[in-house]
Each structure stands twice: as structure tokens, then as C-alpha cells.
Amino acid sequence: MHRTKLFDHVILMMGVFFMVGPLLVALMTSSHEAADIHRNGLQILPGGHFIDTYTTVLTKQGGFTGKITGLRMMMNSLILGIGFAAGKIILSMLAAYALVYFRFRFATITFWMIFTTLLLPLEVRILPSYEVMNTLKLTNTYTGLIVPLLASATGTFYFRQFFKSIPDELLEAARIDGAGPFKFFIDVIVPLSKTMIAAIFIIMFVYGWNQYLWPTLMTTDESFFTLVRGIKQILLVWVGSNIPDYNEAFALAILAMVPPVMIVMIFQRWFIKGLTESDK
Amino acid sequence: MSATLAAPAAVGFSRIFGPRKSVNKPPEETDAKRVQFNSRLLPYLFLAPQMAIIFVFFYWPSVQAIHSSFYLEDPFGFGSTFVGLANYTDVLKSGEYLGIARFTAVFTALVTFFSLAIGLLLAVKADGVIRGNATYKTLLIWVYAIAPPVAGLMGMMMFDQHIGPLVRFAAFFGWDLKVGLDYTDTAFAMIVVSVWKQIPYNFIFFLSGLQGIPVSVREAALMDCRSGFRRFWTVILPLLAPTAFFLLIINTTYALFDTFGVIDVMVKDKAANNPITLVYKVYMDGFRGNDLGGSSAQSVILMIIVFVLTIFQFRFIERRVHYN
Numbered sequence: 001m002h003r004t005k006l007f008d009h010v011i012l013m014m015g016v017f018f019m020v021g022p023l024l025v026a027l028m029t030s031s032h033e034a035a036d037i038h039r040n041g042l043q044i045l046p047g048g049h050f051i052d053t054y055t056t057v058l059t060k061q062g063g064f065t066g067k068i069t070g071l072r073m074m075m076n077s078l079i080l081g082i083g084f085a086a087g088k089i090i091l092s093m094l095a096a097y098a099l100v101y102f103r104f105r106f107a108t109i110t111f112w113m114i115f116t117t118l119l120l121p122l123e124v125r126i127l128p129s130y131e132v133m134n135t136l137k138l139t140n141t142y143t144g145l146i147v148p149l150l151a152s153a154t155g156t157f158y159f160r161q162f163f164k165s166i167p168d169e170l171l172e173a174a175r176i177d178g179a180g181p182f183k184f185f186i187d188v189i190v191p192l193s194k195t196m197i198a199a200i201f202i203i204m205f206v207y208g209w210n211q212y213l214w215p216t217l218m219t220t221d222e223s224f225f226t227l228v229r230g231i232k233q234i235l236l237v238w239v240g241s242n243i244p245d246y247n248e249a250f251a252l253a254i255l256a257m258v259p260p261v262m263i264v265m266i267f268q269r270w271f272i273k274g275l276t277e278s279d280k
Numbered sequence: 281m282s283a284t285l286a287a288p289a290a291v292g293f294s295r296i297f298g299p300r301k302s303v304n305k306p307p308e309e310t311d312a313k314r315v316q317f318n319s320r321l322l323p324y325l326f327l328a329p330q331m332a333i334i335f336v337f338f339y340w341p342s343v344q345a346i347h348s349s350f351y352l353e354d355p356f357g358f359g360s361t362f363v364g365l366a367n368y369t370d371v372l373k374s375g376e377y378l379g380i381a382r383f384t385a386v387f388t389a390l391v392t393f394f395s396l397a398i399g400l401l402l403a404v405k406a407d408g409v410i411r412g413n414a415t416y417k418t419l420l421i422w423v424y425a426i427a428p429p430v431a432g433l434m435g436m437m438m439f440d441q442h443i444g445p446l447v448r449f450a451a452f453f454g455w456d457l458k459v460g461l462d463y464t465d466t467a468f469a470m471i472v473v474s475v476w477k478q479i480p481y482n483f484i485f486f487l488s489g490l491q492g493i494p495v496s497v498r499e500a501a502l503m504d505c506r507s508g509f510r511r512f513w514t515v516i517l518p519l520l521a522p523t524a525f526f527l528l529i530i531n532t533t534y535a536l537f538d539t540f541g542v543i544d545v546m547v548k549d550k551a552a553n554n555p556i557t558l559v560y561k562v563y564m565d566g567f568r569g570n571d572l573g574g575s576s577a578q579s580v581i582l583m584i585i586v587f588v589l590t591i592f593q594f595r596f597i598e599r600r601v602h603y604n
Contacts, residue, residue, distance in 0.1 A: 217567070231427075
């Protein structure tokens with residue numbers, strides 16, 4: 001019995017090594033000097049240049065136009081992540097509320113039209129989506145970055161399912177007390193959905209922050225670049241120069257992953273609950 | 281899409297349609313609360329933002345894609361000619377496209393298999409140990425939050441010609457690993473990175489599936505059968521089958537679409553002698569090659585593939601609801 005447990009731990013530790021190892025190496029390597037890395041390869045111990053490298057990456061003006069800083073990209077990433085998550089929650093809650101709590105004529109067709117959006121991911125319609133954005137003059141705007149991503153209706157279905165599980169008696173009681181649809185939504189539905197909102201916010205924030213293809217298409221102006229969008233630029237620098245700025249490349253990669261990783265770690269319980277219970 | 285979650289297929293059949301017995305009734309009946317508000321205007325007002333966005337950013341481009349797949353666009357932008365199915369036949373006859381399709385199939389199969397297998401193995405082990413359970417769990421799910429292109433960057437670093445430890449490791453076995461130059465080596469690196477990125481997702485679902493198995497069932501199995509492996513094979517695995525099939529579809533969608541970032545970073549615009557997937561080809565033809573018609577035809581082909589996958593998933597989950 002004891003031996004099998006030991007074997008289990010060995011497998012798990014190998015798993016952890018495989019999963020976390022590269023992240024640790026990236027973090028440690030980013031604290032060394034570029035020339036040092038070039039000479040000695042990747043590092044597994046901290047170097048002395050942690051603060052220098054990160055200050056440079058956050059504040060140095062780079063890119064082709066020389067205007068964009070790491071800080072600016074981080075802010076853009078935050079705008080995309082938070083804007084996307086908040087937008088998704090507001091839209092989905094309103095739509096799901098209408099679908100569950102109202103009797104109206106076009107309910108069936110509306111339901112199917114929303115449902116259809118789940119069938120086709122953005123990736124299969126990128127070019128026409130891009131053309132539409134061009135027509136609407138929304139390229140290189142935050143609106144163009146965030147709003148089209150909201151067109152998939154996953155959130156609506158999570159909230160619809162959740163609202164359906166709320167006991168009918170609550171609505172009956174609220175109506176006896178004379179509450180209208182707005183009051184019922186704000187005083188009953190929103191407070192009841194708190195956990196659900198938190199879970200969906202975490203998942204959607206990570207999803208928004210990590211978007212790559214859409215920002216790549218929508219933003220050519222570097223002042224709108226997100227960290228994840230900037231990855232390709234990092235690589236171009238890396239490939240192009242004599243002694244590649246490995247340290248800065250790693251520092252930017254670390255910056256691009258720290259916020260979503262932290263959020264998933266800190267809110268792990270909500271995150272897992274939201275993921276497994278709303279997905280199945 | 282999605283860092284996985286918002287994959288189109290992520291919402292199961294039962295979630296959308298309600299319990300099976302009511303599938304044939306119109307949704308508003310299955311949705312219906314016994315009491316509802318009566319208002320002529322309000323429901324439309326609440327639905328308006330969502331519907332507006334869906335129309336402009338979903339239906340319009342989708343229809344546009346289907347439309348332009350039947351036209352040949354003048355490269356200088358002077359109008360377009362109707363060419364019927366020519367774009368489709370061109371695409372399907374092209375040896376290059378078929379080669380990419382074959383690679384995509386192999387890539388998808390391998391990524392799905394390995395990320396499911398490793399995810400399951402780690403979940404079973406994490407479920408089995410008591411000491412350190414929470415720590416393992418936390419450490420193993422980190423990578424979920426990392427964007428595919430960032431994962432690709434990590435991969436490039438591990439497989440770098442100068443500083444990559446994996447290249448040295450391979451050289452130890454006499455394998456001259458040249459990612460970015462050699463077709464097979466690049467494919468290998470892409471698969472490793474894509475699997476790495478997807479393991480946490482499968483781990484989370486398998487672990488929560490395992491923890492959902494009642495203690496009584498486990499104890500009964502323990503009394504009947506002493507061999508741990510046989511117990512797993514005959515009792516635990518069948519109980520995990522619904523989770524596994526759900527994940528099979530999600531992972532397939534992931535390998536087809538979400539790996540775009542990994543591939544884009546790893547081929548670095550030099551797609552010529554590097555392996556790419558169908559989605560990447562749509563992007564290349566549409567944005568680099570300016571072949572609107574061909575790219576749209578490819579989009580429509582992909583739409584059909586996703587559509588079939590989704591229907592397949594719904595049919596399966598319908599059966600599963602039936603079992604319960």
C-alpha cells in the first residue's frame with residue numbers, strides 16, 4: 001500500500017515538473033542579463049537583474065513606432081479582459097432574464113437565433129468579420145476589440161439555466177409585494193446570482209485577456225496592442241538581433257501570464273465550480 | 281475559441297434543451313416559469329443588446345462568408361464575379377490543402393489523445409493521494425490560464441537552438457531537433473506545446489468527475505475486487521465515460537481552433553515548409569494571400585466540420601441524459 005502511494009506521488013511530481021517547470025524557468029531566466037543567458041542558456045536560479053529588466057520592459061518605449069510600453073500593453077489587456085467579462089455578464093443576464101421570466105411572441109425564434117451562435121466559433125469567420133469591422137470603421141478601437149467577441153452566447157445559456165433553477169415562489173412572493181420586473185431583477189435576481197456572476201467573471205476575464213487572433217486582426221496601431229497580441233513582436237525582436245533580448249522577452253511573457261494565473265489561483269474554488277458546473 | 285471554455289460546443293444538450301422528454305415542446309414552454317411577467321415591450325428591450333451584437337457580428341459575417349465563397353474577387357478590388365462552386369472544387373482538389381487537412385487530422389488526434397490521457401492519469405493520481413492533494417491540484421491547473429501564443433513562446437524557448445534544454449536533451453539521444461526548420465520536428469514541438477496547454481482543462485474535469493463518484497460505489501468495488509487497475513477499468517472508467525466523451529469533443533474543437541496562437545508563434549510567418557492547420561490556412565489565404573473567395577470557401581468547409589461535431593455531441597449527450 002505504502003509503495004503504491006509513493007509511486008502516485010512520483011507521477012504527480014513529474015506532472016507538476018512538466019506543467020510548472022517551464023514557467024519557473026521563464027521567471028528565473030527573466031532576472032538574468034541577455035548576454036548571460038546567451039552564454040549559459042536558461043537559468044533555474046534567480047539572477048540579480050529582476051527589477052532592472054521589469055522596469056525596462058514596463059517603461060521602455062518600443063515597437064516599430066517607438067510609442068508602446070509594456071505598461072500600456074498591460075492596460076490594454078486589462079481593458080479587454082474586464083470589458084469583455086463585464087459586457088458578457090450584462091448582456092447575458094438581461095437576455096436570459098427576458099427568456100426565462102417573460103412571455104412574449106418571438107421567444108422560440110429568439111432562443112434559436114441565440115443558440116445558433118454557439119455552433120460557429122470566431123475562427124471560421126475571421127475574414128468576413130474583419131471586413132464588417134472595416135465597413136463599420138471599428139478597427140483600432142476598443143469597441144472593435146471587445147464587442148465582436150461578445151457575439152457568442154455561452155453566458156446567456158449559463159444564466160438561463162441558473163434562472164430556471166430559482167424557485168417560482170420567489171417571483172410569486174415578489175409580485176404579491178408589488179415588485180415590478182425591474183425591481184425583481186435588481187433586488188432578487190442579481191443578489192441571488194452573485195456566486196454565478198463571480199465564477200463567470202473569472203472565466204471570461206481569463207478568456208478575454210488571452211484573446212490573440214481577434215486582437216491581431218483588429219489592431220494594427222501599436223497603442224492598442226495587448227500583451228498577448230504583442231507576443232509576436234517579442235519573437236521578431238528575439239529572432240532579429242545579435243544577442244537576443246531573451247530576458248525582456250521572458251519578462252513580457254511572464255507579465256502576460258501573471259494576472260490570469262493569479263486570478264485562477266486566488267479564486268480557484270469559484271473558478272472550478274463555474275467551469276465544471278456550467279459546462280457540462 | 282476559447283481559451284477553451286467558450287468553445288462553441290461547450291454548452292451541453294441538456295443545458296440548452298432541458299430534460300429529454302420535453303425536447304419536442306417549444307423552448308418557451310420548457311423555459312416557462314409558472315408565473316411570468318406580462319409586458320409587451322420589456323422582453324424585447326432586455327434582449328435588444330444581445331440580439332444587436334449577434335446580428336452585426338455573427339449573422340452578417342457568416343452570411344458574408346457563405347456569399348463570398350461563391351464569388352471570385354478581383355485582386356485590385358474592382359468587383360467580383362460569380363463562379364459557382366469553383367472555389368470549393370479548387371480548394372478540395374489542391375494537393376496542398378489536402379496535405380494540410382491530413383496534418384490537421386493527425387495533429388488533432390494526437391493532441392486530443394495525449395492531453396486526455398495525461399489529464400486522466402494525473403486526475404486519478406491526485407484523487408488517490410490524501411497528502412498534498414490541494415497543492416498538486418493548484419499547481420497542475422496554473423497552465424489553464426496561459427494564452428496559447430504565450431504557451432507557444434514558452435515552447436520556442438524550450439526548443440530554442442541555442443538555449444533550449446529540450447534540444448540538448450534530444451541531442452543526448454542522437455536526435456538533431458530543429459524546430460522551425462524541419463517539418464516533423466516542428467510538428468512534434470507544436471503537439472507537445474498544445475498538449476501541455478490543454479492538460480489542466482482535462483485534469484479539472486476528470487478530477488471533478490472522479491470526486492462525483494459516490495463513496496459507497498468505491499467501497500463496494502473495493503470489496504469485490506482487490507486489483508486497483510481492474511477496479512479502475514471496470515468500475516471507475518465506465519462512470520467517467522460521459523465526462524470523457526464531453527472532453528473528447530471539447531479537445532477536438534480546441535485542437536482545431538484554439539491552437540491557432542501556438543501555431544502562429546511557432547511558425548513565425550514562415551509557413552512554407554512548416555506544418556499548419558486548416559484554420560491557419562484560412563487566415564493565411566485571407567490575410568496574406570488576399571484570396572477572399574478561396575478563404576471563404578475554406579471557412580464554410582470548417583463551418584460544416586464544426587457543425588457536424590456539435591450535432592454529434594448533442595446526439596451523444598442526449599443518450600447520456602437518457603442513461604441517467
